[in-house]
Amino acid sequence: MISRDEFNTIAWNGVWKQNTSIGQILGLCPLLAVTTNAVNGIMLSLATILVMAIANFAVASLRNFIPHEIRIPVFILIVAALVTVVDLLFNANLHELYLVLGIFIPLIVTNCIVLARVEAFAAKNPPLQSTFDGIFMGVGMLWTLGVLGAMREFIGNGTILGGIDMVFPSLQPIQLLPESYPGFLLALLPPGAFILLGCMIAWKNWMDAKAAERARLKPPAPVATAGCH
């Protein structure tokens, strides 16, 4: 099964240490496209959590049958097939949710995070651990894209939670800045996403540097050695 330590390491890796967006800097294409508001970013992340958990579980279960030489084509096959099946099942059985998440699911096929985690983690670890890894990588993406989306729409439109009415029709976006706020288009266009993402990466590095400094001052604190992939 899974030990508490193992679980904590997987969770910490996913949410902060190897955070997909600001640690590994992967999957930037969907990131730029959808984080024009927080709701879209969160929705894409939810769909990604689902797909990554399933893909990691499937690959980890089959890992002993996959020859090393052809692992990449097989992984791509598995991920693409599973994403399509998830897409179809959503469309057929959870149509309301599909209308909200549906447009994001095909985006995930092209998302290198899924393939990266399958290759770097699921191919070498048991199914349970791999499933958790998929989920927590997605959670890390969730908060990052949520924050990035919120910043972009706040700066760009002066609103927060724009598009929430697509998920919960009874809710309305909140206008934080006065109606007369002229908007700042740069934040809504891809360059704005790059600039803000750069700020978030710098913030993460600064936090990590501070933590490393503290660890250095404190006598022999065990430093985690898991490398970045």
Add this chain to the structure above:
Amino acid sequence: MSAAKEFSAPGMAARTAAILFAFVVIFTGLLSGAYQWTKPAIEASAAEEKMKLVDEVLPRSEYDNALLQDTVTLPATLELGLSDPSTAYLARQAGAPVAAIFEAVAPDGYAGKVRLIMAIRANGQVAGVRVTQHKETPGLGDYVELKKDKNKARPWITQFNGMALTEVPDKEWKVKKDGGRLDYYAGATVTPRAVSKAVFKAAKWFEANREQLFNTPGAKP
């Protein structure tokens, strides 16, 4: 070590290929199974989606036929900006034509094509227009899309409702900047201009093709 002894290079290649092939067969089977199983439900919800879009441009109370079955296939129509054949839906009340619902494309948006769906009543009056697809600048030209329009009380796209060629002179089917009667927002004129032009051309096309549209053989009353 043992693997290297058991398999020669061609044998190894054949084995790898067989495994890859097995995976392809399994996952293709999974895909086609899922496709077959979900097909009826997906088709049903696609029809529902279409009806939702139709409801946006024409109230359901105005007609009583099964509109999605009462269709005419339009050839590629230049006046509508359509370079491919498309489908027009005909609304009837007790067999009499009420309106036609069809697609049109404004080819000259700020960032490419703006796709529209519109309903024009049998008397030539525009019942409703909606933008279904566009790539206009977010926050600038995208107010032609109902959902993105900040003016919720009187969204821009609803200005076309009720306009008819018989009542509105040709030169007024333009934005105010060009001497017409349609509003626009300063700084984003290209998009509304393109949409206005497309709607005007579609109204003209409908006027010229009305009889043919409602009496096409194959369209059952």
